[in-house]
């Protein structure tokens with residue numbers, strides 16, 4: 593698919609390649625073979641990229657089971673490939689999410705990264721469409737020539753390089769048959785900040801078509817490839833939904849779920865004794881382990 597795209601025609605590449613960790617759609621290979629494959633795809637992406645264009649490569653960790661589960665952050669091992677191809681790193685965006693596998697031999701992983709590269713120093717970037725609400729919109733200059741005027745940009749602030757979006761798990765409105773699809777809003781930020789309407793956005797590992805759907809939603813053109821037919825089928829449906837304005841998605845800039853808003857029924861401690869004056873059930877509690885395999889006793893802290 594990539595070989596059929598002419599040089600310098602794509603404004604933006606947003607992708608998440610297989611991580612080589614044994615997901616349903618991938619066959620594990622030694623890290624060197626994996627990097628060789630990535631080098632080929634990245635080389636082609638650079639060839640088709642417009643001189644003012646950007647590449648956003650989203651990855652997590654390779655877990656090396658042969659080395660007792662030690663982790664290799666894939667952005668670290670992929671960076672030299674981009675650098676050797678002459679690309680410039682503009683940001684390493686940390687995407688933080690609050691749910692995922694619970695690890696027992698290390699801290700549970702709660703972020704992945706997106707490396708944003710440009711092909712030249714003259715690249716397209718517009719922060720205005722991706723500004724987020726100011727923390728203190730009413731703040732004013734208290735001295736100097738602008739005293740009394742609002743000190744912050746009324747359009748909002750730069751979103752920074754740490755983004756918190758829920759990952760797409762079972763209850764997420766965007767959930768499909770894919771085990772690790774992008775949240776739409778992650779791609780939307782790149783599409784809006786790094787491309788203009790009508791320009792081409794590419795995802796060589798398209799999955800269920802999130803990148804293309806986000807591109808179409810915002811008036812760009814999308815192109816991508818995916819090996820698994822059932823993901824392609826869903827990708828087509830989502831792209832069609834984006835054309836007709838019915839694409840399901842979490843609105844951009846919606847605050848992440850706050851458990852305090854769930855009310856006491858969700859925040860009570862189910863294994864605590866029933867509510868009483870002495871141990872009100874909604875009070876913060878402390879666990880005391882009595883002996884191995886014994887039950888936990890809960891007391892108010």
Ligand SMILES: C[S@@+](CC[C@H](N)C(=O)[O-])C[C@H]1O[C@@H](n2cnc3c(N)ncnc32)[C@H](O)[C@@H]1O
Pocket residue numbers: 607608609610611617770772773774775796797798799800801802803817818819820823
């Ligand atoms: C991490 S997933 C990407 C998910 C995608 N970002 C989304 O939102 O749905 C990587 C995808 O790459 C696909 N893939 C793996 N090797 C491929 C190849 N050689 N060509 C095209 N797709 C490939 C896998 O089937 C998988 O769906």
